[in-house]
Amino acid sequence: MFPEVLTEGYKTFLGERLPNERRKYEALGAGQQPEVLLIGCCDSRVAPEVIFDTGPGQIFTIRNVANIVPPAEDNKGESHHGTSSALEFAVVALKVKHIVVMGHATCGGIKAAGMGSDPLSSGNYIGNWVSLVEPAKRKLADAGDHKDKEGYLTRLEYAMIGQSLENLMTFDFVRKAVEAGELHLHGAHFGIATGELRVRDPKTGEFQSVVARDGQSLNPSALIHCS
Numbered sequence: 001m002f003p004e005v006l007t008e009g010y011k012t013f014l015g016e017r018l019p020n021e022r023r024k025y026e027a028l029g030a031g032q033q034p035e036v037l038l039i040g041c042c043d044s045r046v047a048p049e050v051i052f053d054t055g056p057g058q059i060f061t062i063r064n065v066a067n068i069v070p071p072a073e074d075n076k077g078e079s080h081h082g083t084s085s086a087l088e089f090a091v092v093a094l095k096v097k098h099i100v101v102m103g104h105a106t107c108g109g110i111k112a113a114g115m116g117s118d119p120l121s122s123g124n125y126i127g128n129w130v131s132l133v134e135p136a137k138r139k140l141a142d143a144g145d146h147k148d149k150e151g152y153l154t155r156l157e158y159a160m161i162g163q164s165l166e167n168l169m170t171f172d173f174v175r176k177a178v179e180a181g182e183l184h185l186h187g188a189h190f191g192i193a194t195g196e197l198r199v200r201d202p203k204t205g206e207f208q209s210v211v212a213r214d215g216q217s218l219n220p221s222a223l224i225h226c227s
């Protein structure tokens with residue numbers, strides 16, 4: 001049996017969204033022109049299309065464990081780069097105007113990196129992948145932060161978003177597009193339980209809430225920064 005959660009959802013799509021948006025889908029059949037590449041975590045609680053209320057064709061999305069961008073590698077065809085290949089396509093072929101790296105609260109991948117965890121299989125794929133968090137851990141350690149301090153994992157989530165933004169600039173096609181003013185990089189963090197979105201200020205590395213104090217409107221000053 002195909003999973004019921006999907007069958008039921010598809011029924012709704014077929015009965016409501018598709019008839020309402022048939023023209024949009026027909027147009028999208030010819031191709032996509034999303035302006036935003038969003039790199040998020042594969043965590044089921046952090047669905048970009050839900051958080052940003054977007055429809056098909058609007059966000060080109062890469063989701064992996066802990067929303068990590070690895071540094072560029074000259075792989076000469078010897079290894080397989082899922083994230084880097086999608087990045088290459090989004091920037092070079094689709095010419096997206098923005099890349100958003102979006103982390104989130106209580107991220108299991110960041111926790112595995114920050115607290116250490118036993119391999120889940122002999123391949124230790126997660127351990128190897130989240131070893132990319134090491135530079136962010138070192139930066140926190142250099143500032144006197146460590147895993148026994150309260151809120152450490154949140155700070156590591158923030159720091160790794162910054163590290164991923166740095167790693168993005170190691171790809172020559174990203175760096176050139178940014179330097180030409182054609183591409184803008186952003187960091188964001190989703191609070192899950194609170195629904196609060198924070199955006200990274202590239203000048204300070206601080207994450208500022210985009211939700212105003214009234215809890216309903218937007219805080220414009222958090223939204224104006226671009227790197």
Ligand SMILES: [Zn+2]
Pocket residue numbers: 041042043065066067104106107108109110
């Ligand atoms: Zn996560």
